[in-house]
Amino acid sequence: MINLVRMDLYRLLKSKSVYICLAILLATSVLCFWIVWMFDTPEGNESAARIGMSAITEIGVPGTLLINYDTLHMFREIAMDGGAYISLFGIVIVLFFCSDYNSGFMKNIMSLHRRRWKYIASKLITAGILDFCYLALHFGICMLLNVLFHNLVPFAPAGDTLSYLCLTWTVTMGFAALLLLICTVTRSNGAGILATILLGSGILVLLVSYITSLFGINQWAYYTLYYNHSQAPYTYNAIGDFKGYAVGAGFLVLYAVISAVTLARKDI
Numbered sequence: 001m002i003n004l005v006r007m008d009l010y011r012l013l014k015s016k017s018v019y020i021c022l023a024i025l026l027a028t029s030v031l032c033f034w035i036v037w038m039f040d041t042p043e044g045n046e047s048a049a050r051i052g053m054s055a056i057t058e059i060g061v062p063g064t065l066l067i068n069y070d071t072l073h074m075f076r077e078i079a080m081d082g083g084a085y086i087s088l089f090g091i092v093i094v095l096f097f098c099s100d101y102n103s104g105f106m107k108n109i110m111s112l113h114r115r116r117w118k119y120i121a122s123k124l125i126t127a128g129i130l131d132f133c134y135l136a137l138h139f140g141i142c143m144l145l146n147v148l149f150h151n152l153v154p155f156a157p158a159g160d161t162l163s164y165l166c167l168t169w170t171v172t173m174g175f176a177a178l179l180l181l182i183c184t185v186t187r188s189n190g191a192g193i194l195a196t197i198l199l200g201s202g203i204l205v206l207l208v209s210y211i212t213s214l215f216g217i218n219q220w221a222y223y224t225l226y227y228n229h230s231q232a233p234y235t236y237n238a239i240g241d242f243k244g245y246a247v248g249a250g251f252l253v254l255y256a257v258i259s260a261v262t263l264a265r266k267d268i
Contacts (some may be wrong), residue, residue, distance in 0.1 A: 009129065021088040021091060022088075029142055041152070071155050071233060073234070076145070076164075090175065093130065132169060160235050174252040175229075177259065181259045184262050228243065
């Protein structure tokens, strides 16, 4: 399995989609910090006036937009709570998962590795490494931007930040396992990307939740990956705040097992 992981990591490093989606994520962070700086600081207002955006200086009072915000709030607002991060990450891994089927390379892999659960495990390990790198780079850029923009917001406590990043990694890996299952069943980029957009953005969850709420049975939504990612607590004060870890890990194991069983029963 180590050889499979090494091969997957090499192929992932050569994939353009990895860098395109990462660039979009980082560019969004730069844009968000710049816009907030323009709106909410006297220096930003002066800069806006110099480049012909004087209307910005007439909106609100500098220093009021980010009251009670810190770096964790900014990090979440940029791409996390709305589903942008999980959608971009999902697109990358869908293209990666389906590449074996699209290229016909799957037959070669299965001829060398008969135990198909190793294939599933290698794909999830590779996705986990990519997820960690994406989160680390995204958060690191946000911290750097905060410094470059003269400490636009206070730095969040290290414990809260680390807990949130660990929770995000766990939940997004559950989502990665779901996408792996979808790709294993459909072997289609289109189906995987469609699922990524509908599930990662929360569109499908919110729509179904609204319909079931009419019948008073929408409690299931609190145990979805989307809800536990977008509504994760900022601080952890009670055992119930760790529900997201259980949901993410539970779905990760469930979808991985179903994927392995499905792959074992399907013809390559």
